[in-house]
Amino acid sequence: NSLQCFLEEEAHLRRWKPGTRSTNWGNAIGMARRAKIFGLENFDPMTDQFFKDARKTVQVEANRHEVHKPLCLTPAQVREVIEKVPLREMRIALVLATLVGARMSDVLQLEKEGLELMPHIAPDAMSLYFARGKVVDAIGPYTVGTKLGHYATFVQDVLKSPGPLFKKRSEKERDKFASQIV
Numbered sequence: 001n002s003l004q005c006f007l008e009e010e011a012h013l014r015r016w017k018p019g020t021r022s023t024n025w026g027n028a029i030g031m032a033r034r035a036k037i038f039g040l041e042n043f044d045p046m047t048d049q050f051f052k053d054a055r056k057t058v059q060v061e062a063n064r065h066e067v068h069k070p071l072c073l074t075p076a077q078v079r080e081v082i083e084k085v086p087l088r089e090m091r092i093a094l095v096l097a098t099l100v101g102a103r104m105s106d107v108l109q110l111e112k113e114g115l116e117l118m119p120h121i122a123p124d125a126m127s128l129y130f131a132r133g134k135v136v137d138a139i140g141p142y143t144v145g146t147k148l149g150h151y152a153t154f155v156q157d158v159l160k161s162p163g164p165l166f167k168k169r170s171e172k173e174r175d176k177f178a179s180q181i182v
Helices: 003-014 018-033 051-063 075-084 089-102 133-141 149-158 171-181
Strands: 115-117 127-130 142-147
Touching: 018 075, 075 089, 075 149, 089 127, 089 142, 089 149, 089 171, 115 149
Parallel strands: none
Antiparallel strands: 115 127, 127 142
16 A cells, blocks of 8 residues: 555565665655656655655665674684684685685585685785686686685695586575584
């Protein structure tokens, strides 16, 4: 019956978190503002009561939304966690994701040929070439340079070992593998 009722039902049915709720409501209000484009010539957002109610609700929801700061670990704590991970493949993924701040799903698609040590730059310098992944689909292949630091011997051993970095996985399998790490 109204924009506000529709959005409240959607929020309840889909169990939206406060941030999602206010964002989606804001998007809907933006669409309502452009209602003439969608063929509602008589709609006037400045005088429509349902639109005003929905806009007010969004403002209230946005003010209630609490920002949760993530727990930050020191580099030493991160190393300690990585060293305790039992599976070698998970350790490799964590080290590479930590070094370059990449998505786990992108890291799990790296190939050994995409990792290159660059001793002419620094003893522990390395470049990672991302050819596949979620971000790559949007912005194309890209290369990230990093220094290995405490992980240098581990990464060098990984590069010398036979076989691929990671076994081939479907997107669902990569998500499941990444969720085990977290």
